[in-house]
Amino acid sequence: MSDMTALPFAPIARQARRSPLFPLEVRDLTLRLGGATVLDAMSLDLGATGCTMIMGPNGAGKSLLLKLLHGLLAPSSGRITWGDIPAEAATGRQALVFQKPVLLRRSVAANIDFVLKARGKDPNRRDKLLAQVGLAHKARQPARLLSGGEAQRLALARALATEPEVLLLDEPTASLDPASVQAFEEILCETCRSGMRLVFVTHDVGQARRLADDVVFLHHGRVVEHSPAVEFFPHPRSAEARHYVEGRIVV
């Protein structure tokens, strides 16, 4: 595996501070659920900067991998090592954004205020966060009245409010229109340039081409391929990844 720091976001990201959560080492990670092995001895190394895209067909194990990384599930065997940070401390230094935004039934501003207060962060950051995601003009509106794209940008602002060192994203733009996807990606690019580490699950090959520094391709609960994006998209090494990128059915 080549050094993942020497890729598209790197010239800017390299200037940023490096999180002690990295390098991330995943070793022989296995998860058994309901009598089935759903993640099968996965091993993976992620460097300190950039955007890693996790791809693969339905049921490959992408969401479960993110949940294990975030500490929402415990592995059956194997280990996850976040740099020199103990596992129990690592979760609080990450944020996870889901496909469906998780919001409070309060105003847009109050959604941010709640997170800032709960995490002991500076309450004065709220307006900057809302401006960052283009929602300053909606601050007083109930969050439930936001469009899907706006709601997902608010979910992203809530995640950023925790000042995570790594942002885990599980198909966050799957139900957004192209303009909303573009707006969301622009915010992500900016956060990545400022040094935040992104680990992003997507089925959108175009999005992966736009954002990825490296691609982890999963199939049947295994890591089939982990390559720099500049190598993965033109020359996927595995037949499964090649078929997937070409839009063919992967069984």
Ligand SMILES: Nc1ncnc2c1ncn2[C@@H]1O[C@H](COP(=O)(O)OP(=O)(O)OP(=O)(O)O)[C@@H](O)[C@H]1O
């Ligand atoms: N609680 C559970 N009990 C049993 N099997 C489960 C459970 N949760 C997930 N699975 C199975 O684990 C496998 C991987 O699930 P996962 O949600 O990680 O897939 P995915 O790659 O994210 O798929 P998709 O692209 O459809 O979202 C699937 O076969 C799924 O049915």
